[in-house]
Amino acid sequence: MLDERAKSLLKTLVERYIADGQPVGSRTLSKASGLELSPATIRNVMADLEELGLIVSPHTSAGRIPTPRGYRLFVDTMLTTRPMDLSQAPPELAAAREQLHPDQPQRVIAQAAQLLSSLSSFVGVVTAPKKQSVFRHIEFLRLGExxxxxxxxxxxxxxxxxxIFTAHDPSQSELVEASNYLNAHYAGLTIEEVRERLKGEIDALRGEIAGLMQAAVQVGTEATESQEQVIVSGERNLLGVQDFGDLGSLRKLFDLFEQKTQLMRLLDTSSRAEGVRIFIGGESRVVPYEELSVVSAPYEVDGQVVGTLGVIGPTRMAYDRMIQIVDITSRLVGHALSQR
Known part of the structure; x- marks a missing residue:
């Protein structure tokens, strides 16, 4: 537990470092904190904070910078942000509503990723809405043996x-019969619902129709899985961030964006929570890179969480602003998708 003096100095140090990007010394802290403390007292408090693992002295600098643990304490206990109504938002956030056109879900998702990137100057990432594959109509055409x-x-x-390749060579009339049966009994159901019903009905169906139905279920499953799940925008913004000056760090980050599997895991974690979540780099296996932080939030359509979006940037980011950007964008995306 920190006393109020230590909390105030840590808060000031984090805010100064986020703003300037330079290690913060005791003289700067003395001026910026507004506390009437001697330089010796401030140095003692900083030594205590360093011993607790909340700040660290980089290389030979006399100043200190926050550690992931220090950022976490700052975000959890010292950051004050309130949900913002769109009417109170800064002009660039309020204007975001005009950029999301609800004509096509995939277009809304791509626009949202670009919007997050441009507003934050970092990387915007959005998972596409989770939609179950439902078929309205199915048809089988014979191509050959x-x-x-x-x-x-x-x-x-x-x-x-x-x-698809079948075990026996069906005639076109058999294929029409199978199409008619599927359309009459299964149209409008999700692929998962069809699969469950098939389990109970497969024995009662003729072999060739049962085989075609199972093939249709597989086609629907593959169609769902082949949809692009994560949209990433603005990766090149990180090239200009001094915190990622090391080429090895940048390479790891671009590998993360390329693979997307880890991003999906991270954003899936966010979708199970309410409101904005912040992941500080290096504090867990979810975000294994110390220089990286993620601010994310789920978005809803008709009261149901269907996806997640967020901003990925350096640990030294303006968290209060990122929270506002992510929060408002999640509501705008949900609103746009609900208009369809």
Missing amino acids: KRVLVILVAPDGDVQNRV
């Missing part, structure tokens, strides 16, 4: 085509 084209039409008009 044991080769069948499956055409799956979704309610929004999206069409998926796949060529």
Whole structure:
């Protein structure tokens, strides 16, 4: 537990370092904190903070910088941000509403990632809405011996085509019969619901129809899995951040954006929480890079969480501003997607 004096000095040190990017010395702290303390007293408090692992002295500098643990304490106990109504937002945030056009979900997601990047000057990342694959209509076309084209039409008009190989060579009339049966009994259900119903009905169906239905379920599953799940915008912004001056660090970050698997894991964690979450680099396996922090929030459509978005940038970021950007953008995205 820190006393009020130590908390005040740590808060001042973090704010000065975020603003200037330079290690903060006792003289700067004395002026900026507004506390009437002698330089010797401030040095003693800084030594205590360093012993607690909250600040550290880089190289031979006489100043100190926050550690991930120091940032965490600052974010959790010293940062005061209130949910902002859009009418109270700065002009650049209020104007964001005009940039999100609700005509196509994928376009909204791409625009949101670009918006987060431009407003933060860092990296914007958005997971696409989790949508279950539902088919409105299905058709089978014979291509040749044991080769069948499956055409799956979704309610929004999206069409998926796949060529499948069958155990026996069905006639076109058998394929039409299978299409009619599927459209009559399964249209409008999600692929997962079709799969569950098939478990109970498969024995009662003729073998060729059952096989085609299972193939159709597989096509629908692959179509869902092939959708781009994470949209990333503004990676090049990190090239100009002095905190990432080391080429090895930058390479690791760009590998993270390229693979996206770790990003999905991180953002999935955010989607299970309410409101804005902050991940400080190096404090957990979720964000394994010390120089990196993530500010994220889930977004909702019709009261249901369908995805997550956030800003990825240096640990030395203006967290209060990033929280506002992420919070407002999550609400704008949810609103835009609900207008469809």
